Amino acid sequence: MTRRVRRIFFLLSAVLLIAVFWNGYSKLPPVGALTGTYGDVVNAITVPERHITDAVTAVNFDIRGFDTLGEEFILFTSVMGAVLLMRRQSDEPGGDHEDRARDRVVPNPSDAVRVTALLLVAPTVLFGIYIVAHGQVSPGGGFQGGVILSTAPLLLYLSGTFGQFRRAAPQRLIAISEAIGAAAYILIGGACVALGGSFLQNLLPLGQSASITGGGTVVFIDLGVGLEVSGGIVLILLVYLEELMEEKEG
Amino acid sequence: MEALQIAILLFVAAAGTAVVFTREPAAQAIVISFYGLLLSIMFFLFQAPDVGLSQITVGAVALPLMILLALARVKKQGRGKIES
Numbered sequence: 374m375t376r377r378v379r380r381i382f383f384l385l386s387a388v389l390l391i392a393v394f395w396n397g398y399s400k401l402p403p404v405g406a407l408t409g410t411y412g413d414v415v416n417a418i419t420v421p422e423r424h425i426t427d428a429v430t431a432v433n434f435d436i437r438g439f440d441t442l443g444e445e446f447i448l449f450t451s452v453m454g455a456v457l458l459m460r461r462q463s464d465e466p467g468g469d470h471e472d473r474a475r476d477r478v479v480p481n482p483s484d485a486v487r488v489t490a491l492l493l494v495a496p497t498v499l500f501g502i503y504i505v506a507h508g509q510v511s512p513g514g515g516f517q518g519g520v521i522l523s524t525a526p527l528l529l530y531l532s533g534t535f536g537q538f539r540r541a542a543p544q545r546l547i548a549i550s551e552a553i554g555a556a557a558y559i560l561i562g563g564a565c566v567a568l569g570g571s572f573l574q575n576l577l578p579l580g581q582s583a584s585i586t587g588g589g590t591v592v593f594i595d596l597g598v599g600l601e602v603s604g605g606i607v608l609i610l611l612v613y614l615e616e617l618m619e620e621k622e623g
Numbered sequence: 624m625e626a627l628q629i630a631i632l633l634f635v636a637a638a639g640t641a642v643v644f645t646r647e648p649a650a651q652a653i654v655i656s657f658y659g660l661l662l663s664i665m666f667f668l669f670q671a672p673d674v675g676l677s678q679i680t681v682g683a684v685a686l687p688l689m690i691l692l693a694l695a696r697v698k699k700q701g702r703g704k705i706e707s
Contacts, residue, residue: 404624609689
């Protein structure tokens with residue numbers, strides 16, 4: 374394809390895209406003026422019926438909790454896939470892949486980076502736990518807090534060595550906690566069925582609104598998701614870094 | 624629409640274009656991180672703070688990190704293969 378043909382092709386498709394996009398965009402209601410009733414219903418019931426002040430968490434972990442179960446297992450399955458693909462096989466020739474960069478020089482992080490990363494480790498852990506625990510109260514929750522938590526061992530690696538990363542987050546422990554987090558969701562749902570309700574029905578005492586104990590089962594689902602997400606991301610980081618480190622040694 | 628919302632939409636458009644025009648993969652990972660940060664501010668300004676938080680953690684931290692980790696492992700190919 375010559376440059377000229379490509380340009381004509383681009384202009385044609387750009388005009389088409391703009392036309393279709395503008396047609397859809399011009400018929401949208403103005404920002405913040407949706408006409409659906411779902412939002413009104415959710416806003417009306419989250420505080421009185423669920424004791425949750427963050428409506429998004431109420432929707433994700435209670436009202437359509439079953440969808441979130443599926444979403445969580447998308448992440449779980451992708452992590453499993455990545456770990457499976459990157460695993461070390463016993464008959465694999467050590468350190469000899471043709472796509473491996475041999476001549477790359479890995480610069481050591483500067484002192485400023487090391488000190489900043491080290492200072493950030495503890496606040497990151499605290500902030501992650503805060504975001505996970507306050508999912509029912511304010512924006513955030515298990516997913517966001519989980520990703521924040523998973524960056525803590527990475528900061529440790531930035532300020533020190535990979536050995537310290539591995540000691541702070543041993544692979545077996547991380548894998549087990551990820552599995553527990555994922556299983557917790559199903560077990561909580563199953564427990565609701567065992568108690569005579571429907572799957573993931575909020576049967577626990579609702580607790581006090583606007584506190585970290587408010588929301589009944591949502592509190593525990595949130596903690597489980599936090600464990601699953603942080604474990605999953607740390608596991609991916611571990612297998613990636615392991616691969617890099619072997620290259621350094623080999 | 625408020626001025627801030629219009630401004631952030633323009634910034635997002637500019638940053639998205641910048642991501643496309645950055646051809647060096649390592650530099651692109653950094654630009655995409657900045658783009659992810661702008662997207663999260665956009666979500667926040669359109670009153671979706673939950674989505675904004677997810678966007679910060681995934682778009683500005685996790686995604687560029689994965690790209691960088693993969694890049695660190697793979698050998699550089701000869702340039703000019705994609706362009707013709």
